[in-house]
Amino acid sequence: MDDHLSVWQAVREVVGWRDVVPHPPAPVLSALRDGFVAFAGTTPDPRRVRRWLAAYEDVRHEAAAGADLTVDLLARWNRTIRGVPVADFRRAPAHAKNGRERYGLHADTAHRLAVCLAESADREIPVTARAARAYLDVAFFHPYDDGNARLAALTLLFVLRREGVELDEVRPILTTVRRADDPEGAADLARLVHGIAVASRRRAISGRCG
Numbered sequence: 001m002d003d004h005l006s007v008w009q010a011v012r013e014v015v016g017w018r019d020v021v022p023h024p025p026a027p028v029l030s031a032l033r034d035g036f037v038a039f040a041g042t043t044p045d046p047r048r049v050r051r052w053l054a055a056y057e058d059v060r061h062e063a064a065a066g067a068d069l070t071v072d073l074l075a076r077w078n079r080t081i082r083g084v085p086v087a088d089f090r091r092a093p094a095h096a097k098n099g100r101e102r103y104g105l106h107a108d109t110a111h112r113l114a115v116c117l118a119e120s121a122d123r124e125i126p127v128t129a130r131a132a133r134a135y136l137d138v139a140f141f142h143p144y145d146d147g148n149a150r151l152a153a154l155t156l157l158f159v160l161r162r163e164g165v166e167l168d169e170v171r172p173i174l175t176t177v178r179r180a181d182d183p184e185g186a187a188d189l190a191r192l193v194h195g196i197a198v199a200s201r202r203r204a205i206s207g208r209c210g
Contacts, residue, residue, distance in 0.1 A: 003093075003104035008140035008180040009112070017129045020187045021194035024128055025201060027164030032207045035170040035200070036157055047083070052150060055080040059154050063161035069117045069134065071110055074143060077154050082147045094142040101180055103142040113141045120159045128194035131159040135173075136189065140180045149174075160197070167193075168200040 040052045055077045062073065071089070078087040089110045094103045116137045120130050138152040153174050160167065167173075173192060178185055 002102065002181075004101040004180040005103040005109070005140055005142070008136065011181060011183045011186060012116075012133065012136075015133075015183050015186045015190075017125045017133055017190065020190045021126050021129050023126045024165060024194060024197050027166075032168050032200075032203055035167040035196075036153070039170050039174060048081075051081050051083050055150075055154055056157070059158045060161060063158050066162060069120045069155070069158060071114050071117065071143070074117075074138065074151060074155065078144045078147050078151050081150045081154070082144075087144050087147075089143050090145055094145075096142060096148075097177065101140075103140060103180075109141065110143070113137065113143060116141070117155075123163075126190075126194065127160060127163045127165055128197050129190040131156045131165075132186070132190040132193045134159050136178060136186055139178060156193070160193075165197050166200060167196050168203060169196055172196070 036056060037053065040049055040056070043049050043052070058077060058080065067073065075087045075089075079085065090105065093105050095101065096103070117134065120134045122130065135152045135156040138148060138155045142148050144151065153170070156173070157167070157170075173189070173196065176189075176192075178189060
């Protein structure tokens with residue numbers, strides 16, 4: 001079976017992240033609502049909601065402080081959303097999508113993830129594209145035994161909020177299944193994040209003016 005982590009890393013290099021979307025106007029401060037809080041509130045398990053929101057509070061705090069995006073930070077958020085005392089990097093290949101994708105494990109997998117995460121600070125690439133790429137990095141590196149989809153969502157929001165971009169809607173981003181072997185799908189995610197960011201800013205300005 002293919003190693004879809006290696007597939008993703010090859011796809012990642014061919015997507016035109018610098019050009020797929022323009023730099024968004026910033027800040028994109030949503031005065032209307034926080035899209036992630038609204039999305040998390042639809043989860044039927046109240047314990048999971050509390051854990052999500054606790055991790056999100058840490059995301060907002062670290063983003064406001066301008067923190068670097070690191071594997072250690074991901075581990076902390078993963079511990080919080082799962083409610084576990086320790087979140088070690090996975091020790092075996094991982095599977096997702098009912099076994100259709102397999103993410104390999106090599107001696108340097110955690111290091112490769114760290115390098116990818118560091119690229120989220122490259123301001124020559126529009127932040128909405130960087131956030132989409134970081135989201136997919138976490139999804140396809142699949143670093144932990146559980147909670148990776150939730151962690152990918154928090155990673156996307158961290159990258160955006162670190163540069164003053166807030167979203168009043170996240171459901172279309174977080175509920176669409178993405179494939180590791182789909183460069184156009186990766187580009188489409190960047191376009192979706194960008195479109196929602198621009199619309200959030202427009203709605204926030206309109207709401208304040210109204």
